[in-house]
Every structure is written in C-alpha cells, then in structure tokens.
Amino acid sequence: MEKNEKSGYARRDFLLGSTAFAGATLAGAMLPTGMALAQQAKLKIGLMLPYTGTYAGLGVAITNGFKLAVEERGGKLGGREIEWFTVDDESNPAKAPENANKLVQRDKVDVVIGTVHSGVVMGMAKVLRESGTLWINPNGGAGAMTGEACAPNFFRTSFSNWQTTHALGKVLKAKGHKTAVFITWKYAAGEEMMQGFKEGFETEGGKLTKELYVPFPQVEFQALLTEIASIKPDAVVAFFAGGGAAKFLKDYQAAGLKGKIPLYGSGFLTDGVLEAVGDAGEGVETTLHYADGLDTKKDKAFRLAYAKDFKMQPDVYAVQGYDAGQLLAAGLDAVKGNVADRAGVIKAMEAAKIDSPRGQWTLSKAHNPVQDMYLRKVVGKENKVQGVAWKALADPARGCKA
Amino acid sequence: MDFAFFLIQLLNGLQYGLLLFLVASGLTLVFGIMGIINLAHGSFYMVGAYLAWSLSSLTGSLAAAILLAIPLTVILGMALERLLFRHLYQRDHLYQVLLTYGLILVFEELRSIIWGDDVHGVVVPALLNASIPLTDNLSYPVYRLAISGVCLLLAAGLYFLIQKTRLGMMIRAGASNRDMVQSLGIDIKLIYTLVFALGIALAAFAGMINAPLSSVFPNMGSQVLIICFVVVVIGGIGSVKGAMAASLMIGLGETFGQVLMPDFAGMIVYVLMAIVLVWRPEGLFGRA
Structure with missing residues (x-):
C-alpha cells in the first residue's frame, strides 16, 4: 500500500515539476510582475545534513560555514530574505529518499543543501533528479554524483573521492x-x-x-x-x-x-x-583540498570570523559549507534572486569563480570543483x-x- | 606467504580470537546463560571505553581508571536490572529486544551529551608500551599480548564460576527452571541481579582494556554487537567453552580470509556461522 502511494507521488510530482518548469519559463516572459512577486517571498533553503550520530559534528560545521556565507551578505542571498528548513538525515541511506522528499514536497524548498554520507547523497539524487530542485552537495564525494549520475541541477562544493x-x-x-x-x-x-x-x-x-x-x-x-x-x-x-x-x-x-x-x-x-x-x-x-597554515588573506579572515561566530575552529567541512553558500550567492546574484529563472541560476553558478579559504576554484562541466590539491x-x-x-x-x- | 609470516598470521588470528572472546564474554553470560537478549551489550562496551578514557585522563593511569570504573559499571548493571530487566524475565523475548534497543539509543545520546562526538585516544600504560621485534620490519605490541593473557584468565574464571561453583550451579538451575529453584528456598532474584551486573561489568571491562587499541569513538558499540552474537550463537547458547572455540575460529577465519581471499573477507564470518548451524543447529557446544 505504502509503496503504491509512493510511486504515485513520484509520478504526480514529476508532472507537477514539469508544469512548474513550463510555468517558470512563461513567468520569465512576463518578467516585471513575475519578478516583483518573487522578490517579496522569502527564499526557501532546505538543509539536509546529519545532526545526530557519527557525522553530527560534520553536519554542524557545514551548517555554520553556510550560515557564515549568508551572514556576510547581510543575511540575504540574491537580495532575498531566507526561510530555513532543516532535516536531520542521520547518515541513514535507507531514509534518504523520504528525507529529501520532506524538503522537496512538503516544504517546497527552492534549494537543497546536503549531505555528508555518500550513500545518502545517492539516495537524494533519485529524488532531486525527478523534482529538478537546485542541489548543492557540500561533502559526500561519491564519484557517480558528478559522473554517470550527473545532472544540470546537481552541484558539489567539496571533492570527488578520486x-x-x-x-x-x-x-x-x-x-x-x-x-x-x-x-x-x-x-x-x-x-x-x-x-x-x-x-x-x-x-x-x-x-x-x-x-x-x-x-x-x-x-x-x-x-x-x-x-x-x-x-x-x-x-x-x-x-x-x-x-x-x-x-x-x-x-x-x-x-x-x-x-x-x-x-x-x-x-x-x-x-x-x-x-x-x-x-x-x-x-x-x-x-x-584544504590544509592548516595556508596563510592567505581569505583563509585568515574566514578562520577569524568563524571562530568569533561559533566559538570553535573551522575545518575542511566548514569550508565546504561556506563555499556552498558562496556558490549559491553567485547564482542568485546573477538573476537578482529570481530563483524561478532556473537556467539563469545554473549558468551563473557554472561560471562562478569561488574565492574560497582553500584558494580559488571553478566548477568542471560535471559541476565538481576544479581545485588545487595540497x-x-x-x-x-x-x-x-x-x-x-x-x-x-x-x-x-x-x-x-x- | 613464507613460513615465518604464516606463524605471525597464526598469532594474529589467535590474538584476535581471544579479543573477540573478551568482548563477547559479557554476552555469553547474559544471553547464553540467563537467556536475556541484550542488544545494548555494545553500549555497555562503549560506556566502558569512554569511562576508561575520561577517568584515565583524570587520574593519569589506565589501571586506576579501570579500578574506579568497574564498581561504577556493576552499580549501573544492578540498577538497570532492578528497574527494568527484572520486569521482563517472564515475558516474551520481543519485550527484551524492544527495551534493549531503546537503551542503545539512550546510551548513544547520553554519550553525545556527556562526552561529545569526537574521537579520543587512550594511552597504553608505560609498563606495557613496548613492541617485540618479529622480523626486520614488523614487531608485535606487548599490550596485545597482555590482553590475550587477560582473556585466557577471564575465560578460565568464567568457566570455573559457572561449572564448578555453587553459585554457578544455582545460576544454571535458575536458567532452566526459575520457579523450581525459587521454591527450593534460593533467592533467585538476588542471584539474577548479581549475574546481570557481572555481565554488564564484563562488557564494560572489555571496552576499558580494549580502549588503548581501538580508540574511543561514537557508535563503537554497534561495531562489536553483531560479532558478539555470532560468537555466542556459533559456540552454542550457554557454553563458555563454545564461545571460546567460536571466537578462535572466527579470529583465525577472518585473519586468513583477509590475506588469502580479500574479496570475500567480509562474508567469511557469516559463511562459517551458516555452516556450523547447518551441521549443528544448537551450536558447537550447545545442548540440543
């Protein structure tokens, strides 16, 4: 019974997703009214990260990093206020599709940020491929996400295991x-x-x-x-x-x-x-892709601000979360916060040069960082x-x- | 593999087997002899390891930490038996599963609140912090050999307690017919409390003396839980001898499996278990 319901959901959602997409392009044509509406509403960001279990510390570091990037932009991205949604994924791959659906279907978020565990990443991929929701992965290094399973709305700000x-x-x-x-x-x-x-x-x-x-x-x-x-x-x-x-x-x-x-x-x-x-x-x-003692201006400033805000030292995971915030900002700034212009956001993110604490990086065609390895x-x-x-x-x- | 390395792998296998027995010994007692399904066995192992870490950083000595921690875990075991387990002896095993699964979650959360989510190391006591050179580039840590010694002592002690003492006789009698033992005027409640507490203390003790080897980290208990059940099931429920035989079998099987059949190393334990259960469904030394 439950299974039937789920696949029913998925199909309905797929249809919904495609109409929404068509709607978005239409809205783009009638730009003035569409944009005014979009800017009034808050941007919905869904964080799907581990907040309990072995990887809880990583989830917190990523969240802190991401919020620091937002805070540096006056608490806004692309000029829009933010409404946060949080799901604890427990690093449990079995619950990944269900958890991703909470953000996509129930909360109707504009962007999903997550997650640490590669198995959960692959579970999210199924849901987010169908919904087409913008997705930035701030850690999980599964090669497939930016390999055979890559998609236009999938981005990663961390690394591939390779x-x-x-x-x-x-x-x-x-x-x-x-x-x-x-x-x-x-x-x-x-x-x-x-x-x-x-x-x-x-x-x-x-x-x-x-x-x-x-x-x-x-x-x-x-x-x-x-x-x-x-x-x-x-x-x-x-x-x-x-x-x-x-x-x-x-x-x-x-x-x-x-x-x-x-x-x-x-x-x-x-x-x-x-x-x-x-x-x-x-x-x-x-x-x-990160190390102690990099001693660049950006890294020093980041470490100082992070330590001041969260009373702890940042690590590589905090950097990856911070860069997820920076990448999303680059995409949203280009379209002035009009996230409905999905193609515009993706294009701007693809072209972004991220000035990261780890050093500058850009995205590959498959949306994985092209970065210096220390x-x-x-x-x-x-x-x-x-x-x-x-x-x-x-x-x-x-x-x-x- | 030349002969010297074969001998070293043999030593690795035996040593790992003894370690498994140590970790499973508490479960042998509680599950094997009292018949209580204790899924929280791994949690007590974890509690022991964290106690060893926090108390040894306080006192500066692992031995002192262990001496302090053992009474604490005995008290914990007695309290849990009085408050929770006592009410479930007469009930179906499913109730025990539910309770002990709940305890896993509770202990994991408490661990996170009290000790945090970081990985910690416990220093090997200076007296045992040496290595014996075996080949030109390989040596054997003395601490591992010391643990093997402790395991053998523990195995002998448990066997003696259960098979040769009056208390052991009462425990075994209580396990097979509780009401009868009670009507013979033996305070079975007290005995159960003691034995359960001993089981918990054994699990925690394993965590303590293993802490310098394994490090101390979140969820460490769930890693040992499954292998402990495998040991008790292969050995035959209720048999200390069986648990020892099963531990050694698994230790050797895993060690040589990893070297000779690396692609199947993860399966070997379960293949062994399946073979033993087909051949002897009651386990190696279990009573049919």
Whole structure:
C-alpha cells in the first residue's frame, strides 16, 4: 500500500515539476510582475545534513560555514530574505529518499543543501533528479554524483573521492618511491580513492603492488599490517576516517612499520584524529583540498570570523559549507534572486569563480570543483601545508553526459 | 606467504580470537546463560571505553581508571536490572529486544551529551608500551599480548564460576527452571541481579582494556554487537567453552580470509556461522 502511494507521488510530482518548469519559463516572459512577486517571498533553503550520530559534528560545521556565507551578505542571498528548513538525515541511506522528499514536497524548498554520507547523497539524487530542485552537495564525494549520475541541477562544493588521492602518485614519484600498497575499507569511497591513486601513480611509472581491503567498518588491521610487512613496498597509502583512522595510525606505529615504510594517505586519514593518536600521526603526508597554515588573506579572515561566530575552529567541512553558500550567492546574484529563472541560476553558478579559504576554484562541466590539491604533513596537532601537489585538479567525471 | 609470516598470521588470528572472546564474554553470560537478549551489550562496551578514557585522563593511569570504573559499571548493571530487566524475565523475548534497543539509543545520546562526538585516544600504560621485534620490519605490541593473557584468565574464571561453583550451579538451575529453584528456598532474584551486573561489568571491562587499541569513538558499540552474537550463537547458547572455540575460529577465519581471499573477507564470518548451524543447529557446544 505504502509503496503504491509512493510511486504515485513520484509520478504526480514529476508532472507537477514539469508544469512548474513550463510555468517558470512563461513567468520569465512576463518578467516585471513575475519578478516583483518573487522578490517579496522569502527564499526557501532546505538543509539536509546529519545532526545526530557519527557525522553530527560534520553536519554542524557545514551548517555554520553556510550560515557564515549568508551572514556576510547581510543575511540575504540574491537580495532575498531566507526561510530555513532543516532535516536531520542521520547518515541513514535507507531514509534518504523520504528525507529529501520532506524538503522537496512538503516544504517546497527552492534549494537543497546536503549531505555528508555518500550513500545518502545517492539516495537524494533519485529524488532531486525527478523534482529538478537546485542541489548543492557540500561533502559526500561519491564519484557517480558528478559522473554517470550527473545532472544540470546537481552541484558539489567539496571533492570527488578520486580527487583526494590522485595527486599522491606525483608525490610518491617525487620522493623516489617505485612501489606502493593501498589499504582501505571495502566500500565505494575506499575503492574510488584507490582508483584515483592507482591512475595517478601508474601514469608516473609507479607500481601498485597490492590493494588491501578491510571489511567496512571493521577496525582489525593486524592481518593486513603483517601482509604489508611481508610485501615490503616502498610506501603505503591509506584511507580510513574517524575512529578507524585513529586506530589505523596507532596500529601502524605499534606494528613497528612507522619509520620503516613511509605512510601516505587521503587527507581524511589525518583530519580530526590528531588529538587522539598522540605521536602516531607525526610525519604522515596526505593530500587534500584544504590544509592548516595556508596563510592567505581569505583563509585568515574566514578562520577569524568563524571562530568569533561559533566559538570553535573551522575545518575542511566548514569550508565546504561556506563555499556552498558562496556558490549559491553567485547564482542568485546573477538573476537578482529570481530563483524561478532556473537556467539563469545554473549558468551563473557554472561560471562562478569561488574565492574560497582553500584558494580559488571553478566548477568542471560535471559541476565538481576544479581545485588545487595540497600536500600536507602532520606536524604536532596540525596538517601543515607543504605546497601544492596538483594545480587545478579536475575529476575525470566518467560517464557524465550532461 | 613464507613460513615465518604464516606463524605471525597464526598469532594474529589467535590474538584476535581471544579479543573477540573478551568482548563477547559479557554476552555469553547474559544471553547464553540467563537467556536475556541484550542488544545494548555494545553500549555497555562503549560506556566502558569512554569511562576508561575520561577517568584515565583524570587520574593519569589506565589501571586506576579501570579500578574506579568497574564498581561504577556493576552499580549501573544492578540498577538497570532492578528497574527494568527484572520486569521482563517472564515475558516474551520481543519485550527484551524492544527495551534493549531503546537503551542503545539512550546510551548513544547520553554519550553525545556527556562526552561529545569526537574521537579520543587512550594511552597504553608505560609498563606495557613496548613492541617485540618479529622480523626486520614488523614487531608485535606487548599490550596485545597482555590482553590475550587477560582473556585466557577471564575465560578460565568464567568457566570455573559457572561449572564448578555453587553459585554457578544455582545460576544454571535458575536458567532452566526459575520457579523450581525459587521454591527450593534460593533467592533467585538476588542471584539474577548479581549475574546481570557481572555481565554488564564484563562488557564494560572489555571496552576499558580494549580502549588503548581501538580508540574511543561514537557508535563503537554497534561495531562489536553483531560479532558478539555470532560468537555466542556459533559456540552454542550457554557454553563458555563454545564461545571460546567460536571466537578462535572466527579470529583465525577472518585473519586468513583477509590475506588469502580479500574479496570475500567480509562474508567469511557469516559463511562459517551458516555452516556450523547447518551441521549443528544448537551450536558447537550447545545442548540440543
């Protein structure tokens, strides 16, 4: 029964969506009255982010960043006041379509901002493809969103998983490493990061000797650490996050591998865990689109304003949320807040040059940031920037036909 | 894989198996012997780990933290038994599932309020913070070996308690016929309170001594919960011996699985469970 109802909804909505779209183009033709009306109403922004569970901290950082961008524009975007709608997605992929529908159907939001978990991102994609609602994803790096599942209304202000490890190939080559082993969880993000690294390293003539996978979300690494010791590669590249990353770094040290085989990784390996791992992280080098000590004017101003507003230090997630706000502002400014001019908003967002705390970036054809990847090194409790590992790295966006 | 590495993997497997037994021991007692389905087992494991972290940063010593935390978890266990579980012994298992699932949510939320959502590390005690070199580039952390020792002691202690003591006899009798035991003049209520509290304390203790290895992070309990049930089910409900055998089997299976069949490593545990249950539906050492 419920299932029938749902598919019925979807169909009705699809029809509704297409008539609304036709209506919007018509309204565009009768510009004066249409615009006056649009500007009186508040802009409806829907935040679909995790506010409970493991990723709650990330959801809060993204929200803070986004609101800071809005606040810098006098609390308005494209000259319009904002009405906020919030849904806690709990990082639960099973509830993703239902949660996205709450914003799209019940609240009729103009823009959806979300989310952290890649599985939830793919669940949202189904709903937002049908509704055509403008969507900015401030984190989840699933390759498909800006790959085979890309769409004109899908935007991302963070990274693709592939991007976070691709530049490491060059880094390892420069250090003289010829062989490497990649270790990660066996799930989509891990495999995409492995692929990104493999392509980058093999282009440089390196050899990925072995891909090691731990079942997700297990954190027992001993067997594979022994395997690494027996393979004796020149370098190890890893991706884990959160508690798993903390445990991996400590186990790597306890197994006596630290200092014998240098460890590299996707930046998430050493983000947010350095307090927990003591000196086990020291010297680990990673690539990511943000780092400590960038020391640019924009980054300093952002960090200061963020710390002042929210009484905590910003991280990469706060930057991604902030940039989602900046990207949306660029789109809405161009059409003076008339979000019904969907094509105009999308065109302006596509052309935007975002002056981000991480440095300037633009969007690729598939709507993923083309951005500098920094090489960072763990020094004390910071991921200190060492330089740019890859200037303006673009995701290959395989299978995107939009 | 040459012979030296084969031996090291064997050691890894045994060590991991013992660790699994440690984590599952509380569940063996509460689910296996008392017959209570406790989905919140992982939550108590998490509570133990967070207590170890916060108390060891207060006192500066993990040993002191554990000594302080154990009485706290025993009291917590007794209070929960008195207030909640006691009322459900006579009811269908579904009520227990509902209650303990609710407890998972409550503990997870309390953890977030009291301790926050960050990842924390617990320092390995200085005395055990060393590694034994095995090959030119691999060494074995002494703390892991120490945990294995604790696991063996615990297993022996539990076996002795349940099979060889008067209290153990009463527990087993109570599990098979509560009313009869009561009418023989034994204070079964008190015994249940004690055993339940012991089960909770064991789960928390596992979290405490495992904290330096695993780190302390949100939802860490749900990671161990499923594997704990697998251990108890494969081993045979009510059998400490069985739980030990199952733990070692899973430890070795996972370790060699990850090395030899990496693509199927995630399935191995469940394949093992399926095979055992087809062959012996009551588990390895369970009573039919």
